[in-house]
Amino acid sequence: MEPSQSYLQTGEAIADAFSSLVLLDHHRVFSSLTTPERVARFVETHCLAVWDFARLARALQQQLACGQQLVALMLFDRMACGCSNLLLNSYWEVATELGADLDPLRASLAGRSDRLPKHLREFVVGSQQLAESKDIPTLAAAFFLGSENGAGILRDWLRYLHPPQPAARLTTLGAIADLEQLRRERALEMVRGLCPDERQAAAVAIAVQTRRRRMWDATLQRMTPNPLAA
Numbered sequence: 001m002e003p004s005q006s007y008l009q010t011g012e013a014i015a016d017a018f019s020s021l022v023l024l025d026h027h028r029v030f031s032s033l034t035t036p037e038r039v040a041r042f043v044e045t046h047c048l049a050v051w052d053f054a055r056l057a058r059a060l061q062q063q064l065a066c067g068q069q070l071v072a073l074m075l076f077d078r079m080a081c082g083c084s085n086l087l088l089n090s091y092w093e094v095a096t097e098l099g100a101d102l103d104p105l106r107a108s109l110a111g112r113s114d115r116l117p118k119h120l121r122e123f124v125v126g127s128q129q130l131a132e133s134k135d136i137p138t139l140a141a142a143f144f145l146g147s148e149n150g151a152g153i154l155r156d157w158l159r160y161l162h163p164p165q166p167a168a169r170l171t172t173l174g175a176i177a178d179l180e181q182l183r184r185e186r187a188l189e190m191v192r193g194l195c196p197d198e199r200q201a202a203a204v205a206i207a208v209q210t211r212r213r214r215m216w217d218a219t220l221q222r223m224t225p226n227p228l229a230a
Contacts, residue, residue, distance in 0.1 A: 011198040011199075013198050013199045013201075013202035013203075014145075014188075014191060014201065014202055016202060016206075017141075017145050017201070017202040017205040017206055017209075018145065018187075018188075020205075020206055020209055021146075021147075021148070021205070021209060024147070024148045024209050024213060024216075025148045025149060025153075027148065027213065027216045027220075028220055029042060029216040029217075029219055029220040030150070030153045030154075030157070032220060032223055032224055033154065033157040033158075033161070034157075034161075035161075036098070036099065036161065037099075037223075038223045038224070039098055039099075039154075039157070039158070039161065040098050040099035040100045040101075041100075041219065041222050041223045042154070042219060042223060043094075043095045043098050043100040043154070044095070044100045044101050044102070044104060044105075044219075045104075045119075045120065045215060045216070045219040046095075046150055046151075046154060047091070047095050047100065047102060047105045048104060048105060048108055048120060048123065048124060048127075049147065049150055049212070049215075050088065050091055050150075050151065051088070051105065051108065051109070052123075052127045052131075052147070053143075053147065053176075053179070053180070054088060055127065056127075056130065056131055056139060056142060056143040057143065059130075059131045059132075059133075059139055060136070060139040060140060060143055063134055063135075063136050063139060087172070087175055087176065090172045091172055091173070091176060092105070093172075094168075094169045094172050094173070097169065098169075103115075104116055104117065104120050108120075113125050113128070118218075119214070119215060119218030119219065119222075120215065122211055122214065122215070123211050123214075123215040126208070126211050130142045130208070136194055137194055137195040137196065137197065137200065137201060137204075138204050140190060140191060140194040140195055140201070141191060141195055141200075141201035141202070141204040141205045141208075142204055142205065142208045143183070144183060144186075144187040144190050144191050144205075145187060145191060145201070145202070145205035145208075146204070146205050146208030146209055146212070147208065147209070147212055148212065149180040149181065149184060150180075151173050151174075151177040151180055152173075152174075152177035152180060152181065154173055155173035155174055155177055158170060158173070
């Protein structure tokens with residue numbers, strides 16, 4: 001997805017954050033999903049990314065409700081309902097079927113970040129700190145401008161992976177991808193409405209993107225030990 005004209009017309013700091021986000025969408029890890037083994041390694045990390053999406057959505061929804069910001073809350077009611085335990089559990093089932101090791105996810109859910117591999121620990125600890133923040137501008141910047149639309153990319157790659165993937169897997173990923181796309185479509189409106197200091201919002205977003213980029217860099221190394229094979 002390329003920067004839209006509306007983003008380019010906004011403040012320079014937010015435009016830079018969005019341009020950086022587009023680069024994250026094109027991380028090499030996504031174009032390396034070419035074998036079942038690579039998909040399994042990718043999904044082990046992506047489970048944490050999906051949980052992070054749901055956790056931030058719920059944290060921001062809670063703070064918006066406390067502040068009675070009703071217009072923003074209407075969007076987040078939809079997203080938080082979409083990030084239901086049923087959908088998340090369906091995705092964990094998909095991850096297991098794809099051969100992913102869910103021990104990192106279990107450690108994260110149990111609050112045992114010390115048990116996580118190094119390439120995941122920084123992301124999980126930073127994500128937890130964000131989710132516990134009660135600062136609406138910080139949560140909004142992290143949620144709307146901090147992460148890539150990974151579920152849609154994974155779904156599209158699974159369509160062409162052999163052997164063919166069951167339709168239920170694609171449906172689960174499609175539901176998460178729809179929520180991600182809604183977040184991207186409303187990002188500029190929500191950041192403008194919830195983040196009075198655009199420079200601060202951009203700084204938060206880029207810091208979150210940087211953690212995710214390092215996480216995906218390390219995941220790519222695990223997927224493709226031989227760089228020439230990527």
